[in-house]
Amino acid sequence: MTGRAYRAELLSVAHDPRDAGPEAVRHEPDGLLVIEDGIVIARGAYADLAPRYPGVPIETLPGLVVPGFIDAHVHYPQTDRIASHGEQLLDWLEKHIFPAEKAFVDKAHADAVAAFFLDELLRNGTTSALVFPTVHEQSVDALFEAALSRRMRIVSGKVLMDLGPEGLNDTLPSGRAESEALIRRWKGRGRLGYAVTPRFALASSDEQLADAGALLAEHPEVLMHTHLSENLHEIAAVAGRFPDSADYLDVYDRFGLVTPRSVFAHGVHLSERACMRLHDSGAGVAVCPSSNLFLGSSHFNFGQADRCSLRLGLGTDIGAGTSFSMLRTSGLAYQAALAREDRLDPFRALYLATAGSAALLHIEDRVGGLELGQEADFAVLDCAATPLLARRTHEADLATRLFALQILGDDRAIARTYVMGECAWKRTP
Incomplete structure (x- = not known):
């Protein structure tokens, strides 16, 4: 042989x-x-x-x-804004991140950042990842082209945000059309996968959130990737916009975005109802201890998650996260758990950084266990x-x-x- x-x-x-x-x-x-x-x-x-x-x-x-480590939540366009000082989530986005992401309208810029980002993943032992690009269609092309040449297993999808700031927003028709085009263009190529990617509840109109749910239903092979219950100020803003929803997760649920193929980043402040609904739906959470600490969002509740038997993975969440290293992220997960008097065994931490993240991304038959x-x-x-x-x-x-x-x-x-x-x-x- x-x-x-x-x-x-x-x-x-x-x-x-x-x-x-x-x-x-x-x-x-x-x-x-x-x-x-x-x-x-x-x-x-x-x-x-x-x-x-x-x-x-x-x-x-x-x-x-x-x-190989599997990063279940990371933003490649935020690479150059890692270690940006002074703000919690919403202000940090406005001050540091949205201005940086506007530059991805330039394909050459996206190509350069995507190449550096993927090389940095490999340097840290990460071979697969679920990645946020930007609202720009070409930001996805740049990432997928770079991943294809490196034979990496990468899942990503154009960000949907028709309520985004000028220069970083789409429309209901353009968001749908560009997403559909990307799915057609990249389906079945290399080790790539697609994810419907509404940025978070505040960035999209009700109509776009509903359309994201419809897009997810029409493409059973794709994931859904977004943010959930990360920061108290964010949660308050979501509650103010959606007063009839039971909680943050319920907002997504009403638009058909809570399914077994849904990956929610953070979940730091989950209600008991939301925790059980995540379990019942088969959706899961990408735990991001580094960024939760850096942005002052608190620590993930492993005890609550385990009581609800949640599906969990681990993410660096660059650039709010402060290290590409999944080893370092695993260590921070241990510390986050201990802050709530929970103990994270090192073998379970390795599981979360490999096969756990693979299961969250529905690629556990391909990677994560060296089986x-x-x-x-x-x-x-x-x-x-x-x-x-x-x-x-x-x-x-x-x-x-x-x-x-x-x-x-x-x-x-x-x-x-x-x-x-x-x-x-x-x-x-």
Whole structure:
């Protein structure tokens, strides 16, 4: 046979330990990953598997191999506004973000930012993502073109916001027409997926929100991606505009936007009713601890989410988020949970950053677990990437090493990133 194999310490968490228990963790201290045409065809202990593939070249990878990280909520046009000072969400959008996003009317600018953004994901071990572009059709084209050339699994869709500021708004007809055109243009190409993307409830008219629901219903293969209950000032503004709705989620529900294919970013301040409705609908939440802290929005309530058995993933939410690193984001998720006296196990944090986000994006059959038949996207983690990490992890058990990587690690801990079994990024000495 043709193919390649990698010998390394392998770790993945394909199922939520909240539900599956310790058996969710799969670990081969001396493992072998066999890949053909970018797909995992065998995985197990090196001693058991190596004799079965005598003709396959084997490369030894120094480090801990985990599935490629999957960022469940991130804004590529906000890359150049990361670390913008001084405001909570609504004022931050007006002061820093909307002016920056207007520049994406220029395709060349969008191309340049998309290329940098995707390379930054790969440098941080992230191989798949659900990405907000801008209201401009060409911002989606730029992202998808760059992702196609890198063979990354990216889901995105034109932002809908007919109530946006001048230079950053569409209309009901143009929003529908451009969305339909993008779905036709990119459907079935590479590893790309589409998401109907109303920015948030305040950015669209009732008519556009209803049309977004209709568009979602007409295209059963696409996702719906938006924001929910992120910041108290935002929630108050939504309640003022929609006084007849039971809560923020109910606004989306009335327009047909709460479905099993719906991904809601944040969900920091959920009512019990909304939490149960999310569970009953099959929709899920992308938890974004870095941006929630940076914008003063509070901490996600893992205890409430677990009582409701919510589907969860993890997102960096660049540029309100302050790091592209899903390792760093996992560590912040632990701290956010502990602030509410909940404990996030390091293996569950890895699940949220990989297979959990994959399930949220409905791509769990393709990526997230390094299981047989899945695409061979993975990152090689270096437990000795910094002197402090090396000292903390020396002779430590697996859980301690993983937790140290999440708390002390960042892009420096990524030794290599592989996409479809091929090295897409390698740290230089």
